[in-house]
Amino acid sequence: MTGRLNSAQPYALGLYRIVVGLLFLCHGTASLFGVLGGASGTGGTLEAGSWPGWYAAVIQLVSGSLVLLGLATRGAALLAAGSMAYAYFKVHQPTALWPMENGGEAAAMFSWAFLLLVFTGSGAFGLDRLFAKRSAQERKPAAEPVAV
Numbered sequence: 001m002t003g004r005l006n007s008a009q010p011y012a013l014g015l016y017r018i019v020v021g022l023l024f025l026c027h028g029t030a031s032l033f034g035v036l037g038g039a040s041g042t043g044g045t046l047e048a049g050s051w052p053g054w055y056a057a058v059i060q061l062v063s064g065s066l067v068l069l070g071l072a073t074r075g076a077a078l079l080a081a082g083s084m085a086y087a088y089f090k091v092h093q094p095t096a097l098w099p100m101e102n103g104g105e106a107a108a109m110f111s112w113a114f115l116l117l118v119f120t121g122s123g124a125f126g127l128d129r130l131f132a133k134r135s136a137q138e139r140k141p142a143a144e145p146v147a148v
Contacts, residue, residue, distance in 0.1 A: 013123025020113045021068030028060030059083045070126020077117035084111035
C-alpha cells in the first residue's frame with residue numbers, strides 16, 4: 001500500500017498545486033476585474049494602486065498563475081505564502097486571535113499551502129519538470145564515436 005501511495009505522490013502533489021494555484025488566481029481575478037463576485041464579494045474591483053489590497057491582488061493573479069502552470073513554482077509559492085502571512089498578521093489577526101474569529105482562515109490556509117509547495121516543488125504536470133528535462137538533455141555530452 002505504501003509503495004503505491006509513494007509512486008502516486010508526484011501526481012497528487014501536481015493536482016494539489018493546480019487546485020491551490022487556481023483558487024489563488026481566482027482571488028486575484030475577482031479583486032482586479034470584478035468577476036466571480038468581485039472584490040470581497042461586492043461585485044466591484046479594487047482601486048488601482050490601493051495599499052495593500054490591489055498589490056495583494058496582483059500577487060494573487062501572477063503567483064497563482066505561475067503555481068497553476070508549475071512554472072517557477074518555488075519562488076511564486078514563496079511570494080504567495082509571504083503575502084498571505086502578511087494579510088493574516090496585519091489585516092486579520094489584530095481584530096481577534098483565532099482565524100475563526102477574525103476571518104483569516106483563507107489567508108492562513110493559503111499561507112501554509114504555499115509554504116508546503118516551496119519545499120516540495122511542482123510535482124507532476126508542471127512546466128518546471130518539462131524545462132528541467134530539456135535542460136538535462138541539452139547538458140548530456142554527445143556519445144563517443146565508436147571506431148569500426
